Amino acid sequence: MAMASSSTKAVFSSPVTPSPSSHPSQKPPSLLSFLRSTATSTPISNIKLSHSRSTSQVVVNSVLKTVTSPETSAPNYQTQDLKYPRPTILVSEKLGEAGLEVLRSFGNVECLYGLSPDELCSKISSCDALIVRSGTKVSRQVLEASKGRLKVVGRAGVGIDNVDLQAATEFGCLVVNAPTANTVAAAEHGIALLTAMARNVAQADASMKAGKWLRSKYVGVSLVGKTLAIMGFGKVGSEVARRAKGLGMHVIAHDPYAPADRARALGVELVPFNQAISTADFISLHMPLTPATSKVFNDETFANMKKGVRLINVARGGVIDEDALVRALNSGIVAQAALDVFTEEPPPADSKLVQCENVTVTPHLGASTKEAQEGVAIEIAEAVVGALKGELSATAVNAPMVPPEVVSELSPYVVLAEKLGRLAVQLVAGGSGIKSVRVVYKSARDPDDLDTRLLRAMVTKGIIEPISASFVNLVNADFTAKQKGLRISEERILVDSSSEFPVDSIQVIISDVESKFASALSDNNGDISIEGKVKFGMPHLTRVGSFPVDVSLEGNLILCRQVDQPGMIGQVGNILGEQNVNVSFMSVGRTVLRTKAIMAIGVDEEPDKETLEKIGKVAAIEEFVFLKL
Numbered sequence: 001m002a003m004a005s006s007s008t009k010a011v012f013s014s015p016v017t018p019s020p021s022s023h024p025s026q027k028p029p030s031l032l033s034f035l036r037s038t039a040t041s042t043p044i045s046n047i048k049l050s051h052s053r054s055t056s057q058v059v060v061n062s063v064l065k066t067v068t069s070p071e072t073s074a075p076n077y078q079t080q081d082l083k084y085p086r087p088t089i090l091v092s093e094k095l096g097e098a099g100l101e102v103l104r105s106f107g108n109v110e111c112l113y114g115l116s117p118d119e120l121c122s123k124i125s126s127c128d129a130l131i132v133r134s135g136t137k138v139s140r141q142v143l144e145a146s147k148g149r150l151k152v153v154g155r156a157g158v159g160i161d162n163v164d165l166q167a168a169t170e171f172g173c174l175v176v177n178a179p180t181a182n183t184v185a186a187a188e189h190g191i192a193l194l195t196a197m198a199r200n201v202a203q204a205d206a207s208m209k210a211g212k213w214l215r216s217k218y219v220g221v222s223l224v225g226k227t228l229a230i231m232g233f234g235k236v237g238s239e240v241a242r243r244a245k246g247l248g249m250h251v252i253a254h255d256p257y258a259p260a261d262r263a264r265a266l267g268v269e270l271v272p273f274n275q276a277i278s279t280a281d282f283i284s285l286h287m288p289l290t291p292a293t294s295k296v297f298n299d300e301t302f303a304n305m306k307k308g309v310r311l312i313n314v315a316r317g318g319v320i321d322e323d324a325l326v327r328a329l330n331s332g333i334v335a336q337a338a339l340d341v342f343t344e345e346p347p348p349a350d351s352k353l354v355q356c357e358n359v360t361v362t363p364h365l366g367a368s369t370k371e372a373q374e375g376v377a378i379e380i381a382e383a384v385v386g387a388l389k390g391e392l393s394a395t396a397v398n399a400p401m402v403p404p405e406v407v408s409e410l411s412p413y414v415v416l417a418e419k420l421g422r423l424a425v426q427l428v429a430g431g432s433g434i435k436s437v438r439v440v441y442k443s444a445r446d447p448d449d450l451d452t453r454l455l456r457a458m459v460t461k462g463i464i465e466p467i468s469a470s471f472v473n474l475v476n477a478d479f480t481a482k483q484k485g486l487r488i489s490e491e492r493i494l495v496d497s498s499s500e501f502p503v504d505s506i507q508v509i510i511s512d513v514e515s516k517f518a519s520a521l522s523d524n525n526g527d528i529s530i531e532g533k534v535k536f537g538m539p540h541l542t543r544v545g546s547f548p549v550d551v552s553l554e555g556n557l558i559l560c561r562q563v564d565q566p567g568m569i570g571q572v573g574n575i576l577g578e579q580n581v582n583v584s585f586m587s588v589g590r591t592v593l594r595t596k597a598i599m600a601i602g603v604d605e606e607p608d609k610e611t612l613e614k615i616g617k618v619a620a621i622e623e624f625v626f627l628k629l
């Protein structure tokens with residue numbers, strides 16, 4: 001077969017001609033479609049999404065399975081199992097009614113409060129989402145026990161220290177929280193504890209109820225003019241600062257990550273840790289519990305505090321070494337403490353800390369106002385429903401928060417990225433031993449205007465899923481790659497084309513492997529290299545090794561390298577036709593006229609072994625490979 005130029009030429013047209021208007025404004029695949037398992041056999045979640053090519057719409061279906069039907073453009077999910085027509089959402093702690101209403105409008109809601117860890121583990125495999133507050137431990141065991149069905153954990157509040165984020169990420173389970181609705185409640189509780197402690201309100205109340213009248217015992221301290229150190233100048237810390245300023249306190253703060261201008265705007269000075277704790281009369285804790293903040297208040301740090309300091313904790317009990325606090329209270333370094341949170345909740349009945357006369361305690365009530373609980377319930381219910389529907393979550397804790405407009409414009413490229421990954425890995429001889437993958441994006445966009453995390457995740461998914469039992473999604477892509485010793489690096493090449501589209505082309509390069517299709521190796525260094533573009537909203541393969549091709553990535557693909565001579569298309573087309581294998585697309589690319597060419601043939605059906613052998617026996621065909629998309 002000879003062609004007029006060295007460029008590629010589509011010689012068979014696709015049975016469905018994509019409309020130019022479909023590019024690039026297809027309805028975006030949802031976040032869940034990026035999050036979703038696409039393992040080919042086991043349905044993971046009962047709500048998944050399909051993309052109908054005819055309407056280019058995201059459709060919420062029940063359990064779906066990846067198939068490679070030519071009827072739809074990828075990602076291509078069809079209803080697999082209608083066993084779970086609505087998702088099951090387990091609510092394991094008390095949640096406001098308004099939030100429950102939102103959940104009930106979308107799924108089957110089961111409110112089971114006070115489950116033991118074992119009960120939770122046995123229940124969880126029938127749940128798609130779990131909503132918790134601070135009292136439920138979402139441990140690795142819980143995630144394991146879900147057997148892949150649990151897709152979203154919603155934390156109805158801020159602190160996610162009760163959720164094993166690492167395990168959730170490994171299992172590809174999205175974690176969302178409700179970070180704003182209880183801020184004011186927590187700040188108000190902090191102020192309530194501060195003022196109550198300073199004036200011995202709780203102790204005086206208890207003594208009166210015991211029939212005493214102890215006016216001189218409960219002389220308090222004034223707040224005005226005193227220095228308050230806010231440890232953790234985030235949402236709650238800032239609100240406490242604002243209120244404390246209103247009480248006439250001098251407020252300083254320590255927070256390694258807080259922007260100085262936010263502090264300045266509130267008239268708060270940001271200071272180093274030691275300065276904060278050594279100069280403050282009152283210290284109020286508002287940092288999250290993390291490995292870095294665990295027991296950060298200990299014997300050593302108490303020793304650096306001003307003698308007679310007063311401590312308020314509405315953050316997390318674990319940031320304090322509670323035994324050290326008891327010692328500091330006994331020695332008088334800490335004059336008083338007011339605590340809403342404890343390392344163990346509820347604390348043991350014989351807790352020395354709780355029993356201390358100069359300690360005021362509340363049972364984790366920071367978020368417990370009617371208003372906050374209503375707000376948190378709605379905030380988390382909407383986040384969970386949104387995640388189950390596949391919408392982007394603005395409060396995702398363990399996945400990149402990608403703005404909807406970015407998802408929208410990247411959607412066809414996301415499909416392309418996964419297909420290229422799938423193709424590239426199938427070109428590796430033996431399909432394994434891959435250590436290093438480079439993804440090269442050609443784009444006219446400034447690097448700051450192109451968020452490639454979704455694309456990288458989908459290339460990773462495309463590479464890993466065909467060769468392992470893992471399922472990969474946006475949550476666990478980087479983790480899974482790392483775990484498999486696969487290094488995915490990215491490169492950007494600025495091209496002089498229209499910046500209207502985010503990406504001009506995506507190239508996937510697998511280094512240091514043998515290929516079962518030698519022509520896929522690039523000329524210069526022998527790496528497997530394929531490149532694709534989005535054309536009219538559809539993913540196209542545009543280069544294999546050093547051969548330009550142009551084939552729509554749908555169905556299955558046969559790549560042949562042959563002597564570039566007339567009649568090749570007819571011969572192969574006939575062989576396929578005899579077996580009733582429908583060709584959807586064909587393209588020939590060559591490097592040197594009448595020498596070597598690559599023929600890329602898109603086929604709707606999977607040809608049987610004999611048909612493929614017949615193709616291999618065509619005299620001019622030097623090598624060929626059959627690839628599933």
Ligand SMILES: NC(=O)C1=CN([C@@H]2O[C@H](COP(=O)(O)OP(=O)(O)OC[C@H]3O[C@@H](n4cnc5c(N)ncnc54)[C@H](O)[C@@H]3O)[C@@H](O)[C@H]2O)C=CC1
Pocket residue numbers: 157158159160179182183186231232233234235236237254255256257258286287288289292293314315316340341364365366367368
């Ligand atoms: N008692 C209760 O019922 C409630 C407790 N909380 C807890 O309060 C804490 C803060 O909540 P938000 O202000 O909403 O969170 P946030 O994320 O807005 O603020 C936390 C701040 O702590 C800072 N931080 C992180 N590491 C730090 C360190 N080593 N030293 C100092 N600062 C550090 C962060 O930079 C951030 O600015 C969380 O632990 C949360 O769980 C929140 C609401 C209710």
Ligand SMILES: O=C(O)C(=O)COP(=O)(O)O
Pocket residue numbers: 133134135156157158159160182364366367368
């Ligand atoms: O939002 C938080 O971090 C809280 O600590 C509130 O906890 P809760 O939801 O009341 O168990």
